[in-house]
Amino acid sequence: MSQDALSTLLSERDWLLADGATGTTLFNMGLTSGDAPEMWNVDHPDRVRALYQGPVDAGSDIFLTNSFGGTASRLKLHNAQDRVGELNRIAAELGREVADKAGRTVIVAGSMGPTGEIMEPMGPLSFDAAVEMFHEQAEALKAGGVDVLWVETISSPDEYKAAARAAALADMPWCGTMSFDTAGRTMMGVTSAAMAKLVETLPNPPIGFGANCGVGASDLLRTILGFKQTGTERPVIAKGNAGIPKYVHGHIHYDGTPELMADYAVMARDCGARIIGGCCGTTPEHLVAMREALETRAPGAAPALERIAETLGAFSSTSDGTDDKGPAPRERRGRRRG
DSSP states (O other), X not given: OOOOHHHHHHHHOSOEEOOOOHHHHHHXXXXXXXXXXXXXXXXXXXXXXXXXXXXXHHTOSEEEOSOTTOSHHHHGGGTOGGGHXXXXXXXHHHHHHHHHTSSSOOEEEEXXXXXXXXXXXXXXXXXXXXXXXXXXXXXXXXXXXOSEEEEEEEOOHHHHHHHHHHHXXXXXXXXXXXXEEETTEETTOOOHHHHHHHHHHSSSOOSOEEEEESSOHXXXXXXXXXXXXXXXXXXXXEEEOSSXXXXXXXXXXXXXXXXXXXXXXXXXXXXXXXXXXXXXXXXXXXXXXXXXXXXXXXOOXXXXXHXXXXXXXXXXXXXXXXXXXXSOHHHHGGGSOO
């Protein structure tokens, strides 16, 4: 079987630049709160093409499709649960169109966000139902021509496993990130060390895994260091928010400047991330600065936590969640399941 496009690119390059924020960009184009962004794939295809073109022009090697809320459970909120196939396929087709005109290899990653439902036993969503929803979305993204599936902003290990199973059923390579936003853990209590371990227990591990969104860029980099401390050799993904959200005049603004995101990108690389992008608040302007910094600043040693906080802002919690349960991640390594 020929190697997938993302693995090929990773074998040729030390780092890859991912894209920025889908939501921020769409809101800037006129999407209103409460609307389903996925509807724009059909209603405003030119705006979605422009969404994709931004990161391509800024030098991104990867961009995510406008399909984050594309599962039946999320689309049901807009009475569009029967349009999963159409909305995801078109999100991918528009992406393929933009990537194929780029004049270089650009990876189209099919975004798959959380179902929005709580998994059993705490909630009503069964594992099989989650797999079925993700699989329906995955097949549509595949049909539209994505290179890789990109599972993101997950907080539950079971939901992560369900998405992995769906990728296997669709016979697609995939990447998967979790969102660490509660004292270094995901909302469901997963630490960076636990995620690195989880990934290796999957029958079809992702090409790359990591963290996206969460609190600020500082917290995200601490999580990246947590992954690397486990000794993982799998490519690590860092997609941090552009600074910290501030509520101004009824809107959420992120205070991260292009200069701050350039520092973040270089530090993410030095922390060990191979795929580096931005999440909420990150615009093409930020991406241009990130690319330039990655290309012009020499690689260095992993930054100390003090330096991360000094450069990117204070951590939101004193702990990254890995230090309060049993031995340190490094000591746990020998017992990892083979």
